[in-house]
Structures are given as structure tokens and as C-alpha cells.
Amino acid sequence: MASARERAARGWVAPTVTALVIIGVWQAVCSLGLVPDFMLPGPVDVVRALADDALLLLAHSATTLAEAALGLAIGVALGFAIACLMDRFETVYRALDPLVTVSQTIPTVAIAPLLVLWFGYGILPKVVLVVITTFFPITVALASGFKSVDPDVLDLMRTMDATRWQVFRYAKLPAAAGQFFGGLRISATYAIVGAVIAEWLGGASGLGVYMTRVRKSFSYDRMFAAIIVISALSLALMKGVDALQRACMPWERAERKKQS
Numbered sequence: 001m002a003s004a005r006e007r008a009a010r011g012w013v014a015p016t017v018t019a020l021v022i023i024g025v026w027q028a029v030c031s032l033g034l035v036p037d038f039m040l041p042g043p044v045d046v047v048r049a050l051a052d053d054a055l056l057l058l059a060h061s062a063t064t065l066a067e068a069a070l071g072l073a074i075g076v077a078l079g080f081a082i083a084c085l086m087d088r089f090e091t092v093y094r095a096l097d098p099l100v101t102v103s104q105t106i107p108t109v110a111i112a113p114l115l116v117l118w119f120g121y122g123i124l125p126k127v128v129l130v131v132i133t134t135f136f137p138i139t140v141a142l143a144s145g146f147k148s149v150d151p152d153v154l155d156l157m158r159t160m161d162a163t164r165w166q167v168f169r170y171a172k173l174p175a176a177a178g179q180f181f182g183g184l185r186i187s188a189t190y191a192i193v194g195a196v197i198a199e200w201l202g203g204a205s206g207l208g209v210y211m212t213r214v215r216k217s218f219s220y221d222r223m224f225a226a227i228i229v230i231s232a233l234s235l236a237l238m239k240g241v242d243a244l245q246r247a248c249m250p251w252e253r254a255e256r257k258k259q260s
Contacts, residue, residue: 041221049221050228056210057229063206064199065233067123068191071130072237075187078131079138086139087146087172097143104136108197116201126198126206133194134187141183145176181245188237192230 023043029035030042037045050057082100086093108129115125149171157167199208207226214222 038218038220041224045221046224046228049219050225053222053225057207057225060205060207060210060226061229061233064192064195064208064230067126067195067198067206068130068233068237070123071127071195072134072187072191074127075131075134075191076138076184079135079183079187080142082135082139083142083146084168086143093143100136100139103132108133108194112198112201115198121202121204125201126195126203129198130191130194133190137183137186137190138180139183141179142176145179146172148179149175177245177249181241181249184244185238185241188241189234192234192237196230 026040027043030037030040030045041049082096086096111132112125112129115128119125119128153171154167157171162170195206196208196211199206200212203209207230211223211226214220214226
């Protein structure tokens with residue numbers, strides 16, 4: 001059987017080759033003049049723009065990351081609180097479940113102008129939009145996870161006179177942990193995108209502000225450079241969530257070692 005290292009190496013081969021092929025075709029299309037430069041800059045031009053504006057992009061990234069991190073933290077706390085209430089009270093679950101779902105049917109692009117109108121061009125509307133976009137995956141994941149507990153486990157704990165807190169701490173939280181981190185992984189990507197969308201409508205700094213400025217000057221190579229930075233930040237947050245999950249759920253590593 002292949003070792004874990006060999007399986008991990010094989011897992012990187014296919015996406016790496018695919019990415020290289022896409023970049024090669026992209027560069028060929030631009031070099032052959034099949035698409036005008038002002039419409040689609042080549043990868044070489046994008047890398048050059050990324051290098052030229054590295055310090056500027058770093059400064060704007062810090063602003064966007066701060067907004068995303070703050071909004072994500074509040075969104076996780078809000079989602080956790082709502083999920084706990086929905087699990088504790090059936091009436092609250094029936095009352096909030098459709099409202100939570102409806103809250104995600106409204107496009108963030110439609111909400112952002114209202115938030116700017118209400119709260120101005122500072123950090124507050126950006127954070128609020130991130131909270132709105134991130135609390136839903138957390139709420140749904142936790143509410144579903146709490147209900148996935150084995151009924152036999154709950155019956156056993158009740159026969160042992162376990163308190164509500166003990167049932168929640170030792171049965172429901174571990175059962176919901178996997179789904180929670182799945183929702184957190186989604187929310188982490190939403191956080192960066194939500195912050196950028198809010199920044200498009202105005203502000204002093206941030207990747208969304210940077211993109212708006214370079215778009216108005218038709219510097220699409222810099223626009224693509226900003227997109228790369230946004231993707232890198234989203235991937236970094238997802239990797240951070242993965243590391244946190246491994247630290248908080250050591251039993252998963254033990255189970256994988258047994259299976260391998």
C-alpha cells in the first residue's frame with residue numbers, strides 16, 4: 001500500500017499539472033494576439049504587475065484581512081449563539097430557520113449600498129456585510145450537527161443524570177465539530193469576498209478600493225494581480241481552518257492512522 005506521503009504527493013500532481021496547462025494556454029492566447037492585451041493581460045504581465053505593486057497590495061491586503069477577520073469572528077459568535085438557541089428551544093428553531101435561510105437569498109451586492117448609506121464609508125459597513133455573509137454557514141452547520149447526535153447516547157447520558165450542559169459539552173459539541181469546521185471553511189472564503197464587495201462602494205484602503213481604482217484606469221493586469229491576492233488570502237484562511245480543525249479534533253487523526 002502507498003504511504004501517506006506518496007498519496008499526498010499524488011494528490012498535488014493533478015491540480016499542479018492542470019494549473020500549468022491553463023496558464024500555458026492563457027499565455028499562448030495572449031502572445032498570439034488572439035485576444036487584445038487591454039481585454040486579457042497575459043500571466044507574465046500579471047506577475048509583473050504583482051511585483052511592481054507588491055507593497056501597495058500588501059497594505060491594501062492588511063485592511064481587507066482585518067475587516068474579514070473581525071467580521072468572521074463576530075459571524076461565528078453570532079452563528080454559534082443562534083444555533084444553540086435553535087437547538088435548545090424548538091419554537092426558536094421554527095421561528096428562525098426560515099429567516100436564516102431567507103437572509104442568504106438577498107444578494108450581498110444589493111445589501112452593500114444600503115450598509116454604506118446607513119453606516120458611512122468606514123470599517124463598520126464592511127464588517128457588517130462580512131457578518132451577514134458568514135453567520136449562515138456556521139448556523140446551519142451547527143444546528144444540523146447538534147441534531148445528528150445518536151439518540152442512544154442522549155438516552156444513556158440522561159439515565160446517568162447528566163445535566164443539560166454536560167449533554168451539550170460531551171455529546172452535542174463533539175458530534176457537531178466536523179460540520180462546524182466545514183461551515184467555518186466556507187465562511188472563511190465568504191469573509192474575504194464580502195469585505196472586497198463592501199470596499200467596492202468606497203473607502204480609504206482595501207483590495208476592493210484598489211480594484212476600483214485600477215479598473216477606472218483600465219489597468220487590467222493590476223486587476224488580475226488583485227484577484228490573485230484575494231484568492232491567496234482565501235486559501236490561507238482555509239488552510240488556517242484546517243490547522244485549527246486538526247488541533248481541536250485529534251481523534252480524527254487517530255482514526256485516519258488506524259485506517260491507513
